[in-house]
Amino acid sequence: MYKSIVIGTGPSGLTAAIYLARANFKPLVIEGPEPGGQLTTTTEVENFPGFPDGIMGPELMDNMRKQAERFGAEFRTGWVNSVDFSKRPFKLSVEGIGELEAESVIISTGASAKLLGVLNEKENIGRGVSTCATCDGFFFRGKKIIVVGGGDSAMEEANFLTRFASEVKLVHRRNELRASKIMQDRARENGKITWALNNTPLEVVAGDKGVTGLKVRNNETGAEEVLETDGIFVAIGHTPNTGFLNGQIHTDEQGYILVEPGTTKTNVPGVFACGDVQDKKYRQAITAAGSGCAAALDCEKFLDGEIIHDWSQSLNK
Template sequence: MRQVVVVGTGPAGLTAAIYLARANLNPLVIEGNEPGGQLTLTTEVENFPGFPDGVMGPELMENMRKQAEKFGAEFTRGWVSEVNLSGDVFKLQVDGMAELKTKSLIISTGASAKMLGIPGENDNIGRGVSTCATCDGFFFRGKKIIVVGGGDSAMEEANFLTKFASEVRIVHRRAELRASKIMQDRARSNPKITWSLDCTPVEVNSDGKRVTRLKVKNNETGLEETLETDGIFVAIGHRPNTAFLNGQIDTDDVGYIVVKPGTTETSIPGVFACGDVQDHKFRQAITAAGSGCMAALECERYLESIEVHEGVAY
């Protein structure tokens, strides 16, 4: 029986693990398919306090993990396929492991990249279609690349890919970008970046081995155009990873966990949510880390309210 289990290892989950471990609660942290979360797929992080020269995303996450381990957090790799949140003890089914039981649970499973859902996309993942510029950019030296999206992530990926590509074209279905002004300015001032705005992707073409073209429709004229490319990077947002909860916790229409205002408390006492899995507004590393701290402190207080061990309250 565990006092607390943390599901997910982004900035939120790792910060929660640090605080829980320092409180001698010996948290078990379950890493999913992307240990460290989205920041492990990011290059330089410039806006995390304490790093005036920036820090690489994977380095930041690795240091957080080491800090949690230093204080006694335990890590295990697995995929939580099912949970039972009824009763006073929560039960987790983790692939490759026996059933886990815990008195409290912190969910920090983040969100996963959305796909376009157009013909040829899934068939060419790993053959020119990607959702991770830092993972795959190196393979496109001197090539033409398309980035699909209009938010900060799309602008960041486009700028990063210009380090390798001969040309990066940003395709966005709207005439206006959603990205912050500073990110738009960076992209627009980059001579390697070209634009196809107000265009909707409709099909990915390939030669059977690699991506060769992206077919788009001009939303104003209705005409279709074929853009030659060697790679397509999809950066259109993310979907919260909450399917494994099977509706046992209140979520919004998209699937983000609903927490009580000003807290990380979910609709089930003893279950807390932090990071991008409950934040569709800010979605920043620092806000995720802050919510992880909140979740840990609230979890500790919850355990104090239900547990007395050897005459000492947790």
């Protein structure tokens, strides 16, 4: 029996663990097959406060873990297959561990960026392939960039990247874009953005120093060519990691956990959510860490009997 279990070890989960451990709640932190979350696939992080010269993503996450362990957080590796939030203590079925019980749970399982599924894509994440323009755009100052996608997020990222890149080419497998008209208009009015519509990505081309091009097939002619580029930004959306909840926690139509505005409380008293699993707007390490702090503080108050869950009661009606 644990007072609190934290699911996930990204910036939000580790920050929550630090706060809970310092409050002497001795949390158990369950880390999945990718400890540290998306930052472990990032090379240098330059926008996390406190590191004027930047810090490598894996090193940042390792430091946060060590900080949580220093205060007494326990870490175990496993995959949460299912949960039972119908009554307390909550039950978690964890592959590799078994069944666990807890008085409270913090969900910080994040959201996984959707990838193209083409050759050499995963191998080159952090070597020219990215899923976050605000995280990595600075590294491509004065270089040529490809953005793949046809929705609002692709238009937004393409426009953002023109602040750094000499040229941004937008690749989409259809002739028509899914983005809203206003977002399309902004992109088309940007002189730095060029277009390669009706082209299906086939392969990331890379050398010893990273990405050099994107191989595509023209859907009309069938011709294949390599578009030269220094970086490829995949902007086709994210999938929140909430499948294991089996509908016990309220989510929006995309699967992101709904929380009471201004808090991290879900519709189940004693269950909290933080980080990208409930944030589809900012998706930054620092905002995730901040929400992890908030989740721990909310959780502490709950365990101390101070929280009244009016909002959760209204959600459950």
